[in-house]
Amino acid sequence: MSFDYDLIVIGGGSGGVRAARMAASYGAKVVVVEEYRVGGTCVIRGCVPKKLYVYASRFKDQFDVASSFGWQVDASFDWPTLVAAKEKEITRLEHAYTSNLQKPGVEIVKDRARLTGPNSVQIIGQNRELTARYILVATGGHPFIPDIPGAELAITSNEAFDLPALPHSILIEGGGYIAVEFATIFAGLGVNTTIVYRGDRLLRGFDEDMRIGLEAGLEERGIRLIYGSTITALSHAGDDISATFSNGVTAPYGAVMFATGRTPNTQGLGLEEAGVKLAGNGAIVVDAYSQSSVPSIYAVGDVTGRVALTPVAIREGWYFAETLFNNNRQAVDYGLIPTAVFSEPELGVIGLSETEAAGKCDIDVYLTRFRPMINTLSSRTERMIIKLITEKDEGKVLGCHILGPGAGEMIQLVAIPMGMNATKADFDRAMAVHPSAAEELVTFKAPSYRYRKGEKIGG
Structure with missing residues (x-):
């Protein structure tokens, strides 16, 4: 059977772009269909602008300790300038x-x-059909909005980067990466910030x-944390938004x-009409090689509900192309993925937590807490924590x-020896860089x- 293309990629985000580029470099005829902007969530309204805004928010901490190093700082912040600079970069x-x-x-x-x-897609706006030997779905995901009265009054991470002005206060519902990172951003830019989880x-x-x-680090920066509660309704309260919580309390926020x-x-x-099996949360069910229940249809990235991280989507797209267009069958190993939360304080993680490790085997835990050197001349008491x-x-x-x-930078480097099955003795052989964290x-x-047979000893 003759097709228009070897590969149609639906979605121009990180995973789809990598798959398309690699497949084309191996000689495939490829088309990417993207309805918004090429780059996907990460580049346009995710990781990249988020990190830029985190950088902006961290200047406050720098200014706070500047006097202890002899600097006198008189600074002001202009939100439109940041938004415009972000837009230029993306x-x-x-x-x-x-x-x-x-x-x-x-x-x-x-x-x-x-x-x-199984081999065809309709281009909606142009009302035409394209065919391909393979179809790759890489459409990513979108923010979940709770079904509550007044939900339309809230924003999500999609809108947060381009607000016309900073609010005087903000309530963020959630307890994951996005919640703590945006709390860091808004608090650092002078917004009275509350998280409810x-x-x-x-x-x-x-x-x-x-x-x-x-x-502790978030609270030290003035971020209020409300636990054991959710937002049950939103309504207008003059220029503010009134949030009603599951405990019955109501409060206004900007x-x-x-x-x-x-x-x-x-x-x-x-997808369902084409015979593609979906999971209960709407994700496309795929095998280790990103193949769906329809042999000609594949999926990578957040749309599969596997690991919602940009580097993972990129690796999935790369291995998809290797498998289908370079005769090099590859499956992604999800067992050891480093990750960073760009909050303040920042968090970098790879491998098992203490609880997870203690449930698997006898372990030794090495733990230290100390003031980062940049804070030692100031009155800041926040502790850095490192655990091995x-x-x-x-x-x-x-x-x-x-x-x-x-x-985040450190954990990327730690991922290399851990990926090589390094031991504590291997770490010990490395010469220290002093003074450094x-x-x-x-x-x-x-x-x-230590933990022996699941029981903690010492500490």
């Missing part, structure tokens, strides 16, 4: 992504696509010491933001958890405490 990146697709010959169609069969502590699933340390998770973008794509978890008797490193300045990783002399 526009540059969008052009770079587009150029990188075009160089190997990928065609780009700016429109919406809908599956009409249904759980008893932020970042469920992370190591408990890191969660406690993060909580803005309300939902950071309550994300949902796969599968609605209206014709190993198999007993200087065995394999099972987890590394860092809270404090540069944690990272030197703590290679200078632990003895475990802070």
Whole structure:
């Protein structure tokens, strides 16, 4: 059977772009259909602008300690300037992504696509059909908005980057990456910030010491934390928004933001009609090689509900192209993925938490808390936390958890030896860089405490 293309990619985000580029470089005829802007959530309204805004918010901390180093700072902040600078940068990146697709010959169609069969899609705006040997769905996800009265009055991470003005206060519902990162941003830019979360502590699933340390760091920056509650209704209150909580309390805020998770973008794509199996949350069910229940249809990235991280989507897109267009069958290993939460304090993590590791084998835990050197001349009391978890008797490193300045950068480097099955003894052989926070990783002399048969010993 003759097809128009070897590959149609629906979605121009990180995973789709990588798959398209790689497939085209292997000689495939490829088209990417993207209805919005090339670059996807990460580049346009996710990781990249988020990190830029986090940088902006951190100047307040720098100004706070500047006097202890002899500087006198008289600073003011202008929100429109930041928004304009952000837009300039993501526009540059969008052009770079587009150029990188075009160089190997990928065609780009700016429109919406809908599956009409196992090998065909309809281009909605142009009312035409394209066919391909393979179809890759890489449509990402969108913010989940709770079904409550007045939900339309709130914003999500999609709108937060382009507000016409900063609110005087903001209530953020959620307890994950997005909630704590945007709380950092708004608080650092001078907004009175509150987080409300249904759980008893932020970042469920992370190591408990890191969660406690993060909580303390957020509170030190003036962020109010409300646990065990949710927003049940929103309404206008003059120029503010009135939020009603599940405990019956009502309070006004300048803005309300939902950071309550994300949902796969599968609605209206014709997936079920084409025979593609979906999970209960709407994610596309795929195998280890990103193949759906329809042999010619694949999916990568957040739309699959696997691991919602940009580098993972990129790796999935790369391995998809390797498998189908380079005769090099590859499956992504999800077992050891480093991650960073760009909050303040920053958090970097790879491997098992203390609780997870203690449930698997006998372990040694190395833990240190200290003031970051930049704070030692000031009155700031915030502690940096570094934890290394190993198999007993200087065995394999099972987890590394860092809270404090540069944690994201450090954890990326730790991922390399851990990916090589490094042991505590291997870490010990590394020479320390002094003075640095990272030197703590290679200078632990003895475990802070141990677990034997699941029981904690010492500490």
